[in-house]
Amino acid sequence: MKLKKIGTFESCFKELFGIPRQSSLAPSVQGKIILSPPFDRKEMISDLDKFSHIWVIFGFHAIKNNHFRTTVRPPRLGGNKKVGVFATRSPYRPNPIGISLLKIIKVQKKEKEISILVSGQDILDQTPVYDIKPYLPSVDCEPKANGGWTDEVPINNEPSIQFSTESIQNIQKFFPEKEKQLSFQKIIKETLALDPRPGHQRGQMEYKTYGFRLLDFDILWSTENNNFSVEKVFKIGSNNL
Amino acid sequence: MKLKKIGTFESCFKELFGIPRQSSLAPSVQGKIILSPPFDRKEMISDLDKFSHIWVIFGFHAIKNNHFRTTVRPPRLGGNKKVGVFATRSPYRPNPIGISLLKIIKVQKKEKEISILVSGQDILDQTPVYDIKPYLPSVDCEPKANGGWTDEVPINNEPSIQFSTESIQNIQKFFPEKEKQLSFQKIIKETLALDPRPGHQRGQMEYKTYGFRLLDFDILWSTENNNFSVEKVFKIGSNNL
Numbered sequence: 001m002k003l004k005k006i007g008t009f010e011s012c013f014k015e016l017f018g019i020p021r022q023s024s025l026a027p028s029v030q031g032k033i034i035l036s037p038p039f040d041r042k043e044m045i046s047d048l049d050k051f052s053h054i055w056v057i058f059g060f061h062a063i064k065n066n067h068f069r070t071t072v073r074p075p076r077l078g079g080n081k082k083v084g085v086f087a088t089r090s091p092y093r094p095n096p097i098g099i100s101l102l103k104i105i106k107v108q109k110k111e112k113e114i115s116i117l118v119s120g121q122d123i124l125d126q127t128p129v130y131d132i133k134p135y136l137p138s139v140d141c142e143p144k145a146n147g148g149w150t151d152e153v154p155i156n157n158e159p160s161i162q163f164s165t166e167s168i169q170n171i172q173k174f175f176p177e178k179e180k181q182l183s184f185q186k187i188i189k190e191t192l193a194l195d196p197r198p199g200h201q202r203g204q205m206e207y208k209t210y211g212f213r214l215l216d217f218d219i220l221w222s223t224e225n226n227n228f229s230v231e232k233v234f235k236i237g238s239n240n241l
Numbered sequence: 242m243k244l245k246k247i248g249t250f251e252s253c254f255k256e257l258f259g260i261p262r263q264s265s266l267a268p269s270v271q272g273k274i275i276l277s278p279p280f281d282r283k284e285m286i287s288d289l290d291k292f293s294h295i296w297v298i299f300g301f302h303a304i305k306n307n308h309f310r311t312t313v314r315p316p317r318l319g320g321n322k323k324v325g326v327f328a329t330r331s332p333y334r335p336n337p338i339g340i341s342l343l344k345i346i347k348v349q350k351k352e353k354e355i356s357i358l359v360s361g362q363d364i365l366d367q368t369p370v371y372d373i374k375p376y377l378p379s380v381d382c383e384p385k386a387n388g389g390w391t392d393e394v395p396i397n398n399e400p401s402i403q404f405s406t407e408s409i410q411n412i413q414k415f416f417p418e419k420e421k422q423l424s425f426q427k428i429i430k431e432t433l434a435l436d437p438r439p440g441h442q443r444g445q446m447e448y449k450t451y452g453f454r455l456l457d458f459d460i461l462w463s464t465e466n467n468n469f470s471v472e473k474v475f476k477i478g479s480n481n482l
Contacts, residue, residue: 099340
């Protein structure tokens with residue numbers, strides 16, 4: 001079957017590294033689905049604003065279609081244990097399609113743009129969207145379901161996260177308003193709390209630095225023992241890097 | 242994006258009419274996903290048996306790809322009210338892909354067939370399957386989500402359902418074992434309890450007969466007031482019809 005793109009996802013995540021591994025894990029992170037022609041018609045999303053959540057079916061467009069794996073080493077299992085690809089949500093699957101449960105913030109029907117503002121997203125910027133379906137709690141929610149190997153590891157073994165004085169000064173420079181400074185810090189915190197390091201590097205105690213891209217910024221952060229520190233925040237393309 | 246079929250769904254539902262409109266609404270109904278080559282490898286479903294539920298992403302293969310609608314009249318709203326197609330799970334969508342939450346009964350790894358037995362299914366026989374993903378209750382379950390227009394109508398305004406003496410005799414003839422008779426009756430009951438009539442015919446009080454196909458049988462049933470009656474059960478292709 002051939003899928004037509006019905007929209008494009010605008011996200012603060014500009015690269016794969018750093019993206020929360022499931023939606024709803026970073027509730028502050030917002031994104032926007034912009035419907036593409038010929039599907040940018042307001043009738044098509046009529047009554048969608050009465051739902052609180054949607055399923056978004058999208059393509060893992062940064063993954064090459066023919067690069068699927070039969071087994072995967074989930075980062076949450078430390079990268080040591082193999083499980084079948086169909087027992088994971090890994091993007092390296094026969095058909096690189098993903099589903100994400102997102103919270104609707106606002107359905108926007110402007111003259112030139114039909115879009116849905118969402119939060120809790122885990123989707124890369126410019127991701128093609130293939131379908132939007134309402135979340136039906138009466139049939140989609142199974143609180144007693146068994147989460148298999150994902151039950152073995154708690155999601156929140158949160159590391160301590162500090163911001164260096166320099167990183168705070170960087171953020172203050174880029175965002176003059178106090179409110180925006182705090183929400184930018186919150187997004188960074190939620191993203192780091194999920195420990196975006198590759199599975200095999202988790203639990204390593206020595207000092208190491210990493211970077212990830214968020215909106216138009218590169219975030220330089222370091223780990224030592226189980227303490228994370230945001231070191232510097234650069235504007236992409238500036239000479240500071 | 243082009244989707245490759247990874248498996249085929251074997252179901253007791255041989256035609257669209259009569260299929261429960263959401264999975265999990267007819268918990269007795271079983272089905273089987275048989276993996277297709279080159280994806281029929283037991284590594285690919287390793288550890289899947291530790292989960293209790295899966296998402297199945299499938300194609301609405303009985304719906305023509307170019308027959309999407311911008312708005313839909315959901316049967317549950319009596320067929321009078323229009324809502325945007327993206328605010329429904331209707332199969333008449335730009336990309337005819339569906340998602341169903343199914344309960345795993347058994348993951349079977351035989352030499353010549355890798356398959357997953359499931360229950361609670363709402364999928365047509367011979368449906369192409371494009372992906373299988375584990376259900377993660379920690380991120381997929383939002384009990385407080387707002388179900389939009391679907392909250393307006395309760396799912397279970399169950400009609401009374403009787404079996405005629407003739408239909409019971411038919412069933413006894415086809416299924417000598419008492420246990421199978423009862424489970425066949427249960428599937429019929431669960432299917433009818435969801436009122437498979439077209440929306441605009443619901444609530445009609447006069448006597449009317451309908452048929453639907455289940456496994457290799459045609460079920461003839463009638464409605465009058467809010468009472469449903471199973472009249473006859475025919476084997477498909479027999480001279481009784």
